Amino acid sequence: METGNLVSFRPDIKVLDATIRDGGLVNNFAFSDEFVKDLYHANIKAGVDYMEFGYRADKSIFSVDDFGKWKFCNEEDIRSIVGDNNTDLKIAVMTDVGRTDYKNDVIPKSESVVDLIRVATYVHQIPTAIDMIEDAKNKGYEVSVNIMAVSKVNDQDITNCLEELSKSSADIIYLVDSFGAFYPEQIRSLTDKYMNVAERCGKKIGIHAHNNQQLAFASTIEALTHGASYLDATVCGMGRGAGNCFMESLLGFLKNPKYSLSPIMDLVSKHMIDMKKDYTWGYDIPYLLTGVLNSHPSTAIKFIKDGRTDYSKFQQELLDL
Amino acid sequence: METGNLVSFRPDIKVLDATIRDGGLVNNFAFSDEFVKDLYHANIKAGVDYMEFGYRADKSIFSVDDFGKWKFCNEEDIRSIVGDNNTDLKIAVMTDVGRTDYKNDVIPKSESVVDLIRVATYVHQIPTAIDMIEDAKNKGYEVSVNIMAVSKVNDQDITNCLEELSKSSADIIYLVDSFGAFYPEQIRSLTDKYMNVAERCGKKIGIHAHNNQQLAFASTIEALTHGASYLDATVCGMGRGAGNCFMESLLGFLKNPKYSLSPIMDLVSKHMIDMKKDYTWGYDIPYLLTGVLNSHPSTAIKFIKDGRTDYSKFQQELLDL
Numbered sequence: 067m068e069t070g071n072l073v074s075f076r077p078d079i080k081v082l083d084a085t086i087r088d089g090g091l092v093n094n095f096a097f098s099d100e101f102v103k104d105l106y107h108a109n110i111k112a113g114v115d116y117m118e119f120g121y122r123a124d125k126s127i128f129s130v131d132d133f134g135k136w137k138f139c140n141e142e143d144i145r146s147i148v149g150d151n152n153t154d155l156k157i158a159v160m161t162d163v164g165r166t167d168y169k170n171d172v173i174p175k176s177e178s179v180v181d182l183i184r185v186a187t188y189v190h191q192i193p194t195a196i197d198m199i200e201d202a203k204n205k206g207y208e209v210s211v212n213i214m215a216v217s218k219v220n221d222q223d224i225t226n227c228l229e230e231l232s233k234s235s236a237d238i239i240y241l242v243d244s245f246g247a248f249y250p251e252q253i254r255s256l257t258d259k260y261m262n263v264a265e266r267c268g269k270k271i272g273i274h275a276h277n278n279q280q281l282a283f284a285s286t287i288e289a290l291t292h293g294a295s296y297l298d299a300t301v302c303g304m305g306r307g308a309g310n311c312f313m314e315s316l317l318g319f320l321k322n323p324k325y326s327l328s329p330i331m332d333l334v335s336k337h338m339i340d341m342k343k344d345y346t347w348g349y350d351i352p353y354l355l356t357g358v359l360n361s362h363p364s365t366a367i368k369f370i371k372d373g374r375t376d377y378s379k380f381q382q383e384l385l386d387l
Numbered sequence: 388m389e390t391g392n393l394v395s396f397r398p399d400i401k402v403l404d405a406t407i408r409d410g411g412l413v414n415n416f417a418f419s420d421e422f423v424k425d426l427y428h429a430n431i432k433a434g435v436d437y438m439e440f441g442y443r444a445d446k447s448i449f450s451v452d453d454f455g456k457w458k459f460c461n462e463e464d465i466r467s468i469v470g471d472n473n474t475d476l477k478i479a480v481m482t483d484v485g486r487t488d489y490k491n492d493v494i495p496k497s498e499s500v501v502d503l504i505r506v507a508t509y510v511h512q513i514p515t516a517i518d519m520i521e522d523a524k525n526k527g528y529e530v531s532v533n534i535m536a537v538s539k540v541n542d543q544d545i546t547n548c549l550e551e552l553s554k555s556s557a558d559i560i561y562l563v564d565s566f567g568a569f570y571p572e573q574i575r576s577l578t579d580k581y582m583n584v585a586e587r588c589g590k591k592i593g594i595h596a597h598n599n600q601q602l603a604f605a606s607t608i609e610a611l612t613h614g615a616s617y618l619d620a621t622v623c624g625m626g627r628g629a630g631n632c633f634m635e636s637l638l639g640f641l642k643n644p645k646y647s648l649s650p651i652m653d654l655v656s657k658h659m660i661d662m663k664k665d666y667t668w669g670y671d672i673p674y675l676l677t678g679v680l681n682s683h684p685s686t687a688i689k690f691i692k693d694g695r696t697d698y699s700k701f702q703q704e705l706l707d708l
Contacts, residue, residue: 249640250571250605251612277601279636284571284605291572314672315600318679319570331672331698339696351635351652358639375660377652 075322078295082116083109083313084274086136087160088305090120092347095134101337102136102147105301110155111329112317116182118158119144124167144179156181160212161198163191168198175206182208185236189219189227196234203235210238210272210296216256217247217360224256228263238270238296239263243285246278246308246357253285257292264293272296275311277303278357280349282311287319301330302338304345307363308353346370351377359384396643399616401436404634405595407457408439408481409626413668416441416455422658423457423468426622431476432650433638437503439479440465445488465500477502481533482519484512489519496527503529506557510540510548517555524556531559531593531617537577538568538681545577549584559591559617560584564606567599567629567678574606578613585614593617596632598624599678601670603632608640622651623659628684629674667691672698680705 085105086097102119109117120136128137135143139159151157157180161168172183183202187195195211202209211231216224231239241260243253253273260271273289273296275282286297299316303309314334317327352366355377361384369380406426407418423440430438441457449458456464460480472478478501482489493504504523508516516532523530532552537545552560562581564574574594581592594610594617596603607618620637624630635655638648673687676698682705690701 249608279639280598280601280604280633283601287570312601312675314675318600318675328699328702331702334672335696335698351655354633354635354639375656377656378649381649381652 075320076290076295077322078270079290079320079322080115080270080296081113081313081316081320081325082118082158082272082296082298083114083300084118084298084310085300085304085313087118087120088300088310089347090134090136091306092304092309092345093134093341094132095120095136097134097136099147101341104333104337106147106155108329108333110153112313112326113322113324114155114313116156116158118160118184119147120159121165122159122161122168122171123165124171126167127165139180141173141178141180148179151179156208158182158184160184160186161202163187163194163198166198168201172202172205172207180207182210184210184212184240186212186214188214189216189223192227192230196230199231199234199236208238209236210240211236212240212242212272212274214242215244216241217243217245224259228260232263232267232269236269238272240272240274240296240298241289241294242274243276243282245360245362246276246282246353247360248275248281248285249279250281250284250288253288254292257289257294261293270295272298274298276305276308276357276363277310277349278308278353278363282309283315283319286311286316302334302342302348304338304341304347307347307367308349308357309347352380355381355384361387396641397611397616398643399591400611400641400643401591401617402434402634402637402641402646403437403439403479403593403617403619404430404435404621405439405619405631406621406625406634408441409621409631410668411441411455411457412627413625413630414455414662414666415453416457418455418457420468422662425654425658427468427476429650429654431474433634433647434643434645435476435634437477437479439481439505440468441480442486443480443482443489443492444486445492447488448486460501462494462499462501469500472500477529479503479505479531481505481507482523484508484515484519487519489522493523493526493528501528503531505531505533505561507533507535509535510537510544513548513551517551520552520555520557529559530557531561532557533561533563533593533595535563536565537562538564538566545580549581553584553588553590557590559593561593561595561617561619562610562615563595564597564603566681566683567597567602567674568681569596569602569606570600571602571605571609574609575613578610578615582614591616593619595619597626597629597678597684598631598670599629599674599684603630604636604640607632607637623655623663623669625659625662625668628668628688629670629678630668673701676702676705682708 620634
C-alpha cells in the first residue's frame with residue numbers, strides 16, 4: 067500500500083477520465099466527434115491514464131435510434147477517434163450487469179483497441195458480475211469491477227461481496243459513491259475496508275465519487291490518501307445529476323509531474339462553456355437533498371427538468387418515498 | 388473538547404450566517420431591506436445561532452456613498468431590521484484591523500443589539516487586534532478573532548500568534564482559509580493546533596472556509612470533527628470569489644434537532660435564484676487556480692469580470708505574480 071503526503075507523488079496513481087460515459091447520462095451520449103477527438107487529445111497531453119468512451123450496451127435492450135453512439139461503443143466508432151491508439155492513454159468501456167451481451171459484444175482484446183473493461187454491478191448481481199469479469203479477463207483485458215450504491219448496503223453484505231470479488235480475476239475494485247451520500251470520514255473507513263482486501267490479493271482500489279454534497283473531490287483525495295490509486299474524474303464534473311469529481315481539481319492537486327492541467331483547461335475554454343449552456347448538471351439543492359437522504363438522483367433530475375424551485379416541498383416528497 | 392460521530396449531535400455547536408457580510412463583498416452590500424429581513428427571520432426559524440450583518444467600517448476611510456449600508460452597520464440600521472431582537476438569534480458585526488474606528492464606532496453593549504464583535508486580522512496586525520479585542524470585551528461583547536490568510540504564514544508564526552491570543556479576552560479564535568488553499572488533511576492538523584490552545588485557556592475554535600477547490604463544506608465538517616464548534620456558512624455559499632461553505636449543506640449535515648433546513652431553502656426559492664442572475668460568485672476555474680496557488684482571489688475576480696476564458700494563460704500569469 068502506498069499513501070503519501072501533500073508534497074509527495076505516487077507513481078501508482080492512475081487517473082481515469084469518465085466524461086463521455088458519465089457525461090453521456092446528461093446529454094444522451096450526443097457528443098460530437100470533434101468533441102470526443104479533442105477530449106482524447108487533451109487527455110493524452112494532460113497525462114491522463116485512461117479514457118472511458120461509454121457503455122457497451124446490449125442493442126437488443128436499447129435501441130441505437132434512442133441514444134448517441136457512445137452508449138454502445140462499437141469497436142469501429144472508437145477506432146474512428148483513436149486509430150490504433152499508439153499512445154500512453156488507455157481506453158476503457160463500461161459493461162453494466164444485465165444490460166450487456168458480454169459474451170458476444172466483448173470481442174477478444176487481440177482484436178480491440180480497448181484496454182480496460184469496467185464491470186458495473188449492484189451487490190445482488192455479484193455472481194453475474196464475476197462471470198463478466200472472468201469472461202473479459204479470459205479475452206485478455208484489464209478488468210475493474212465497480213460496486214454501485216454501496217451506501218444502501220449493510221456492512222456485512224459489503225464484506226461478503228468484497229470476499230467474493232477477492233477470488234475473482236478483477237484487477238481493480240472500485241468504491242463508488244453513487245448517490246453522493248458519503249461523508250469523508252465514511253470514505254476513509256470504507257477505503258480502509260476495501261484496501262484490506264486489495265492488499266491481501268494483489269488488487270488495486272479505485273474511487274468514483276458524486277458531487278451531490280460538493281464532496282466528490284474531497285472524497286477522492288481522502289480515498290487517495292488511504293491507498294486508493296485509480297481515481298475517476300470528469301471535465302467540469304460533467305455527469306449525471308450533481309456530476310463527478312472535477313478533473314481540473316484533481317489534476318491541480320496531483321503532484322506527479324506527468325500530469326498537466328493546461329490541456330484540460332483549454333478543452334474547457336473551447337467546448338465546455340458552450341456545453342454548460344446546452345445541458346444542465348452539477349451541484350444544486352435537489353441533489354444535495356437526495357445525497358443527504360441517500361437516494362437515487364432521478365427524482366432530483368425530474369424536479370429540475372420540471373423547472374420547480376419549491377425545495378421544501380421536494381424534501382417532504384423525498385421523505386415519503 | 389467535544390468531537391462526535393455522524394449520528395451524534397454536539398450541543399456546543401454554533402452556526403454563524405455570514406451571508407450579508409461575505410456576500411456583501413459580491414454586491415457591494417446592496418441588499419434590499421426585504422432580503423435582510425427575510426434572511427433574519429429564516430435564520431431564526433432555521434435555528435441558526437448568529438447572523439453577521441456586515442462590517443463596521445471607518446467612515447473616514449470608506450465613503451458611505453460608495454457602499455451599501457451593511458459596510459458600516461449603523462446601530463439604527465440593524466435595529467430597523469431586528470428591533471430589540473428578542474429572539475435566540477445573536478447579532479454579529481465584523482471589525483477589520485486598520486479599517487475600523489473601534490474606539491468610537493463600537494458603542495457599549497448596553498446600548499447595542501449586537502452580541503458578537505468579530506475582529507478580523509492578519510498575523511502582523513495582532514497587537515492592534517488584541518487592543519480591539521480588549522476594547523470590545525470591556526464594552527461588554529462576546530468577541531471572536533479571525534486570523535486571516537494563515538495559509539501564507541509559517542507554522543512558528545501561527546504558534547506565536549495563537550500564544551498571544553491565548554492571553555487575550557477573545558472568546559473564540561477562528562481558523563480562516565482565506566484563499567481556499569487548504570486540503571482537508573491540513574484543516575485537520577491546523578484545527579488540532581488551534582484546539583490545543585483553546586482547551587488550555589477555555590476558548591472556542593471556529594472555522595471559516597472558502598470554496599475555491601470545492602472544499603469549503605468538507606473543511607468545515609472536518610474541523611468540526613476535530614473540535615471546532617463555531618461554523619461559518621452563507622446561503623448558497625454567497626461570498627467573495629468562490630464563496631463560502633453552503634448553509635444548506637451544513638444544516639443538511641448537522642443532526643442537532645434545533646436546526647432546520649427548510650426555512651433556508653424557502654429563502655433560496657424566494658430570493659437567491661434571482662440573486663444568482665444579478666451577481667456572480669461560486670466555484671470556477673480561476674478561483675480553483677488561485678486556491679491551488681494559495682493567492683488572493685482578486686486576480687480571478689478581475690479575470691471573470693473581464694469575460695476572459697483563457698484559463699491556461701491566466702495560470703501562467705499567476706505563476707509570474
